[in-house]
Amino acid sequence: SQTIHQWPATLVQPVGSPLSLECTVEGTSNPNLYWYRQAAGRGLQLLFYSVGIGQISSEVPQNLSASRPQDRQFILSSKKLLLSDSGFYLCACRGGAATGELFFGEGSRLTVL
């Protein structure tokens, strides 16, 4: 099965600072990759998904962006963070199997002060 690595695990950033969260996947090739955000006490919100290198689809208009420079690398970025960007960011992967099973990384907790 796939293994998903996310870093950093925890991040505290001031408002207006840039952001870069990285996700890499092992154990599969050409996966569909996803960024979700989980706010405290709320469900998962899909932010971006990618079906291939350089192909990004955005689900929610915001000051975040995503990039996929390599097949198994997915990056979430922001030029200027807002307080509302605080949350738990999860990278997920679906690929390599006909079942369509979704696998998640351990998450990155972002606090914007």
Next chain:
Amino acid sequence: KQEVTQIPAALSVPEGENLVLNCSFTDSAIYNLQWFRQDPGKGLTSLLLIQSSQREQTSGRLNASLDKSSGRSTLYIAASQPGDSATYLCASDTGGFKTIFGAGTRLFVKA
């Protein structure tokens, strides 16, 4: 638009009890239904995935069922243990690369 609802939002049971977690969805045209476990501050761990052509899946003390016609899935946990304490989420895949999640059921198993 698919909506996924999980009831109850929270559940507390004594150790050893068998329990059922419920998940309902509005669009029966799903590809699969997946159950996850999430421990505090951690990512989601896949427990069971049921394809649309299947009625149930089992893994150890866990059994998940799927009834597309009624828009329901249940996760049965046998002989619950304190280590089962976590938040359980169900998610439906209706294609188009999108998976819709429920808000989860927070389970606490008392020793």
